[in-house]
Amino acid sequence: MGTLIRYELKKILCNRAGMVACACAYLLLVGITVANILTAGIWDTQTGTYVTGMRAQEVIRHMEQGHAGVLDDARVAADMATYDEAQARWAADAERLGGMSGQQIIDEYGIEFWREVDRVRSDVYYLRLDSILTLDDKGARASSLQEGAETLTDHMLSGSYLEYFPYSDAEQGYWKAKAAQISWPLEYGYAGAWNTISSYLSFYGFVVLATCIALSGMFTGEYRDRTAAIVLPTLRGRQALPRAKVAASFAFATVYYWLSVASTAGIVLAALGPEGASLPYQVFDFQSPYPLTVGQVCGLVILLGWLVSLGCTAFTLLLSSRMRSTMPVAVVPLAIAFLGVFAELIVPLTKVAHLTPLNAFDDSFVAMASYAVGPLVLDLPSAAALLYGTLLLTCVPIATRSFTRHQVA
Amino acid sequence: MELTLDRLTRQFGARIAVDRVTATLGPGVTGLLGANGAGKTTLMRMVCDVLRPTSGRICYDGQDISAMGDGYRALLGYLPQDFGYYPDFSALDFMCYMATLKGFGRRDGRRRSLRLLEEVGLAHDARRKVKTFSGGMKQRLGIAQAMINDPTILVLDEPTAGLDPKERVHFRNLIAGFAQDKVVILSTHIVSDVEFIAKRILVMRSGSFVMDGTPKQVVAQAEGKVWECHVDARRAEAMAASMVVANVRYATDGHAVVRVVAEAAPTADAHRVEPTLEDLYLHVFNDADAR
Numbered sequence: 036m037g038t039l040i041r042y043e044l045k046k047i048l049c050n051r052a053g054m055v056a057c058a059c060a061y062l063l064l065v066g067i068t069v070a071n072i073l074t075a076g077i078w079d080t081q082t083g084t085y086v087t088g089m090r091a092q093e094v095i096r097h098m099e100q101g102h103a104g105v106l107d108d109a110r111v112a113a114d115m116a117t118y119d120e121a122q123a124r125w126a127a128d129a130e131r132l133g134g135m136s137g138q139q140i141i142d143e144y145g146i147e148f149w150r151e152v153d154r155v156r157s158d159v160y161y162l163r164l165d166s167i168l169t170l171d172d173k174g175a176r177a178s179s180l181q182e183g184a185e186t187l188t189d190h191m192l193s194g195s196y197l198e199y200f201p202y203s204d205a206e207q208g209y210w211k212a213k214a215a216q217i218s219w220p221l222e223y224g225y226a227g228a229w230n231t232i233s234s235y236l237s238f239y240g241f242v243v244l245a246t247c248i249a250l251s252g253m254f255t256g257e258y259r260d261r262t263a264a265i266v267l268p269t270l271r272g273r274q275a276l277p278r279a280k281v282a283a284s285f286a287f288a289t290v291y292y293w294l295s296v297a298s299t300a301g302i303v304l305a306a307l308g309p310e311g312a313s314l315p316y317q318v319f320d321f322q323s324p325y326p327l328t329v330g331q332v333c334g335l336v337i338l339l340g341w342l343v344s345l346g347c348t349a350f351t352l353l354l355s356s357r358m359r360s361t362m363p364v365a366v367v368p369l370a371i372a373f374l375g376v377f378a379e380l381i382v383p384l385t386k387v388a389h390l391t392p393l394n395a396f397d398d399s400f401v402a403m404a405s406y407a408v409g410p411l412v413l414d415l416p417s418a419a420a421l422l423y424g425t426l427l428l429t430c431v432p433i434a435t436r437s438f439t440r441h442q443v444a
Numbered sequence: 445m446e447l448t449l450d451r452l453t454r455q456f457g458a459r460i461a462v463d464r465v466t467a468t469l470g471p472g473v474t475g476l477l478g479a480n481g482a483g484k485t486t487l488m489r490m491v492c493d494v495l496r497p498t499s500g501r502i503c504y505d506g507q508d509i510s511a512m513g514d515g516y517r518a519l520l521g522y523l524p525q526d527f528g529y530y531p532d533f534s535a536l537d538f539m540c541y542m543a544t545l546k547g548f549g550r551r552d553g554r555r556r557s558l559r560l561l562e563e564v565g566l567a568h569d570a571r572r573k574v575k576t577f578s579g580g581m582k583q584r585l586g587i588a589q590a591m592i593n594d595p596t597i598l599v600l601d602e603p604t605a606g607l608d609p610k611e612r613v614h615f616r617n618l619i620a621g622f623a624q625d626k627v628v629i630l631s632t633h634i635v636s637d638v639e640f641i642a643k644r645i646l647v648m649r650s651g652s653f654v655m656d657g658t659p660k661q662v663v664a665q666a667e668g669k670v671w672e673c674h675v676d677a678r679r680a681e682a683m684a685a686s687m688v689v690a691n692v693r694y695a696t697d698g699h700a701v702v703r704v705v706a707e708a709a710p711t712a713d714a715h716r717v718e719p720t721l722e723d724l725y726l727h728v729f730n731d732a733d734a735r
Contacts, residue, residue: 038544042537049532260528265589268492269545270518276545443494443524444456444486 036282039275043283046256052365053249060245061295064238068299071231072306078137080154083146085137092227092307099225102160107220108179114164115176121155124148160223167321180321181219187322188214196404199382206405209412216326223318226311228303229329230319235299236336240393242295243344244372246288247351251364253280254356254438264443277435281352288348289341296337316400325400332400339416343395346423349430356437368392395419445471445505447491447597447627452500454486461486463651464500473623475638475659476631477721478648479729484631485525487648488601491629492522504597518547521595523586525602525631531575535566535585538574539592546593553592560588563618565611579606587615591622598628604637616641635722645721647728654728659721666719666727671704673714683710688730690723705730 048054075091077098078084086094104110125132132140132153141149155161167183168176177183192210195201202210254277257263266272312330316323325332347368354364375391378384386406389398398404399416406418413421447469454462462483478484489495491502493509493516502509509516529538536557543553561567564584574582583606590598600619604612619628620641630638638645638659645662647655655662670690675683680692680700687710691703703717704710705726719727 038550042541042544045533045537046530049530260530261524261526262528262530264489264494264524264527265522265542265586266545267494268517268520268522269542270514270547270593271545272517274514441494442496443489 036275036279039271039279040283040286043253043279044287047249047253047283047287050249050252050256053245053251056245056248057242057291060241061291061298063241064235064295064299065302067235067238068231068302071235072303078154080150083137083141083149089306096225096227096307098158099160099227103224104222105220106180106223110220111164111168111180112178114161115168118155118161118165121152121161124152125156163321179219180221181217184217184317184322185214188324191403196402197382197385200386200404202405203407203412205410205412206407209405209407209414210324210403213326213414214324217315217317217324218326221315221317221321224311224314226314226318226329228307228309229311229333231303231307232300232333233319233329233336236333236340237393237397238299239292239295239337239340240343240372240396242292243340243347243392244369246291246344247347247368248365249287249291250284250348250351251355251361253284253352254434255358255361255364256355257438258359258441259361263441267441267443273439277438280438281431281435284348284352285345288344292341292344296340300337320401323400324403327400335416336396336399339399339420340396342420342423342427343392346426346430347392349427349434352434353430353437356434356441389415390419390422395423445596445625445627447629448503448506449487449491450501450503452487452490452502453498454483454490454495455498460651462490462497465648465651465653467646467653467656469627469629469644471623471625471627472643473619473628473630473638473641475642475645476629476648477633477635477638477645477725478631479633482648483651484633484648485601486651488522488524488599488629488631491597492520492524492599493517494522518593519596521590521593521598523590523600523603525605527586529574529582529585532573534571534573535561535577536570538585539570539589542589543592548593556592557588560592561585564588565614580608580611583607584611584615587618596626598622598626600628600630602632603630604632604634612637635720635725639721647725649728655724663719663721663724666705666724668716669705669707669727670717670719670723671706671710671714672717673702673704673709673711674699675702675711676700688726690720690726 072092073088075095076085076087077091077094079086079094080098137149137153140153167180167187170177170186177186188210192202192207257266266276312328314329316325316327316329316332318329351364351368354367358364372392375388375394378388379394386404388394389402389404399419402415404415406413449465449467452462452465453460465487476484486495490497504512504516504519533541539557539561540553543557548556558570561570564587566581566584566588569581574585577585587603590600604615607615616637619630630642632638642659645655645657645659646653647662655665677694677698677700680702683689683702683704684692688705689702690705693701695701704714705723
C-alpha cells in the first residue's frame with residue numbers, strides 16, 4: 036500500500052497546473068503575512084514620529100503592554116476617565132484641531148498634548164472600551180465590562196441575527212450559557228502575533244482551493260488519459276488503488292495545509308513573539324461570547340481549517356470520480372467558495388454562505404450565527420465542522436465506489 | 445485452463461456491438477480477426493472485466509469472472525488498443541507501478557520490470573520519461589506491462605500498432621514462446637500478426653463470430669476462391685478497381701500477376717492458387733462490404 040501511495044503522490048506532484056496553483060496560494064499567504072508585518076505604521080507616542088515596519092511593531096507592543104492588566108471595574112473607570120478627559124480637551128478646540136495633522140498638533144500644542152489627547156482619542160483600546168460600555172444613544176455607560184458585554188449580547192439576542200434571522204429560545208439560551216462561562220474581570224495584554232494570525236486565517240481558504248485544483252485529476256485523470264483501461268484490470272486496481280488515491284490525496288492536503296500554517300504562523304510568531312496566547316479571546320472583541328483564550332480560538336480555527344481542507348478534498352475526489360474532465364472538477368469548489376463570498380452580501384443567504392470554504396475561516400468565532408433544529412443548536416464553527424466532517428465521511432466511499440465501477444467504453 | 449464466453453452481448457443504446465458471442469478458449473494463441481468496428485475491442489474489454497456485458501457471461505474454468513473478482517484479475521494481462529501512460533513517469537517507474545498494482549513487492553517488481561524492459565528492447569531507455577518515447581516504444585512498453593505478472597490469460601488488443609516490421613517479428617516470437625500454457629487472445633486486423641502463431645482463429649464481423657477454427661480450417665473456407673492471372677498493367681488496374689485483389693505484382697515486361705479472391709475465375713487463363721489467411725480475410729470482409 037505504501038508503494039502505491041508514493042506513486043499516487045508522484046502523480047499529484049506531476050500535475051503542473053495543480054502545483055502552480057499550490058505554489059501561488061502558498062506565496063500569496065507568505066507574501067501577505069510578511070507584508071502585513073513589514074508595512075505596519077504607527078505614531079510613536081514617545082518620540083512623536085511616525086514609524087513603520089518592525090519599529091512600528093515594537094511601538095504597538097509597547098502601547099498594548101501599557102494597557103496590560105486585569106480590567107476590573109476600578110481600572111475600567113480610570114481608563115474611561117482618561118479617555119473622557121482627552122475628549123473634553125479636544126472638544127475645547129475641536130474646530131481647529133480637526134483640520135490639523137499629527138505633526139502640526141505636536142508643533143503647535145506640544146508633544147504632551149498630542150500624547151494625552153490626540154493619541155488617546157485614536158487608541159483602539161480606548162475606542163473599544165467606549166464602544167462596549169456605551170449602553171444607549173444618550174451616552175449612558177455600563178459600570179463594568181461584564182455589564183456592557185452582557186447588555187450588548189442581550190440586545191442582539193432579543194433582535195435577530197443580521198436583522199433577518201430571529202434567535203429562537205434555544206439559540207438565546209445557547210449563547211447566554213456560553214457567555215456565562217466567561218471569567219470576569221478580563222485580563223488584558225499584548226497578543227500581536229495571535230491577532231495577526233486570526234486576522235489572516237481566511238487566506239488559508241486559498242490553500243484549500245489550491246488543494247482542490249491539485250487533486251482534481253485523481254480519478255478523472257485516469258479516465259481522461261485512458262490509463263483506467265490498464266490499471267483497473269489488475270489485482271489491486273479496484274481495491275487498493277482507489278484507497279491509495281484517497282490516502283495520497285489526504286496526505287497531500289494535510290502536508291500542504293500544515294506547511295502553509297506552519298510557515299505563516301511561524302513567521303508571525305518569530306517576528307512578533309508568542310506571548311498572549313493565554314489571554315481571553317475578548318482582548319480582540321469584548322463582545323465575543325466564547326469563553327476561550329486567544330490561543331484556543333486560533334488553534335480551533337486552524338484545526339477547523341484542516342477539517343475544511345479534508346472535507347473539500349473528499350468532495351473533489353467525489354467530483355473527480357464522476358466526471359470525465361478535470362476542468363469542472365477544479366472549477367466547482369472554486370465556484371462554491373467565491374459564490375459563497377458574494378452570497379454573504381445577500382442577507383437571506385448569509386447563514387448558508389458562512390459555511391462555504393473561504394467564509395468558514397473568516398467568520399468562525401466572529402459571527403454570532405447559530406443553526407437550530409428544534410432544541411439542538413450549533414454555532415458556526417460546530418456547523419462547519421459537522422458539514423465538512425459529513426462531506427469527508429460520505430464523499431470518500433462514493434468516490435472509491437464510482438472508480439471501482441468505472442466502465443471503459 | 446478454459447475461458448468460456450457464453451452468449452455474450454453488449455449494447456450501446458440501440459447499437460449492438462457484440463451479439464450473443466459464444467466460444468470456449470483454451471491454451472495457445474487465439475487470433476481474433478475483424479475489421480475496425482467489428483466489436484473486437486468491446487469483446488476484449490468484457491473479457492478483461494472493464495466493461496460489463498449487457499447479457500451473457502464469461503467463465504474461467506467454470507466460474508463466473510464477475511464473482512471471481514480479484515482472483516480473476518490476478519490471472520490477467522491486458523494491453524488495450526487505446527490507452528495512455530503517465531507522461532512524467534520513466535519507463536521503469538511505469539513498469540514498477542504496474543508491478544505494484546499486480547501485487548508484486550518492490551524488489552520483485554523491479555526485477556521483473558527490468559527483465560521485461562530487456563525483452564521488449566527498452567532496457568537502455570528504462571530511465572527515460574515515457575513522454576519522450578515514440579509510438580512504437582510506447583507500444584512495446586504496453587506489451588511489457590501486460591506480461592509483467594506472467595498472466596494465465598493474456599489479452600492483446602491490436603498489439604502491433606506502431607511497431608516496425610522487425611519489432612513485429614520480435615513481438616510474434618515473444619508471444620509464441622509465452623503462449624505455450626497460457627490463454628492468449630490477440631485481436632487484430634493485421635492478418636500476419638496471427639497467421640503464424642495462432643492455434644485458433646476467430647473471425648468477427650458485426651459483433652458476431654462468423655468463422656472459427658484452426659488457421660488451416662479457416663483458410664480452407666477460401667479454398668478454390670483465390671486466383672492468379674497474368675494481365676497487362678492497364679487491365680490490372682481495372683481489376684483492382686472492380687474485384688477483390690489481394691496482390692498485384694508488376695513484371696518488367698509491362699505485365700502484371702494479379703491475385704484475385706473471387707467465386708469464379710476472373711479471366712480465362714486464371715489459375716487457382718493456395719489461399720492464405722489474408723485471402724480469407726478479404727473474402728469474408730468483402731462479402732460484408734457487398735452487403
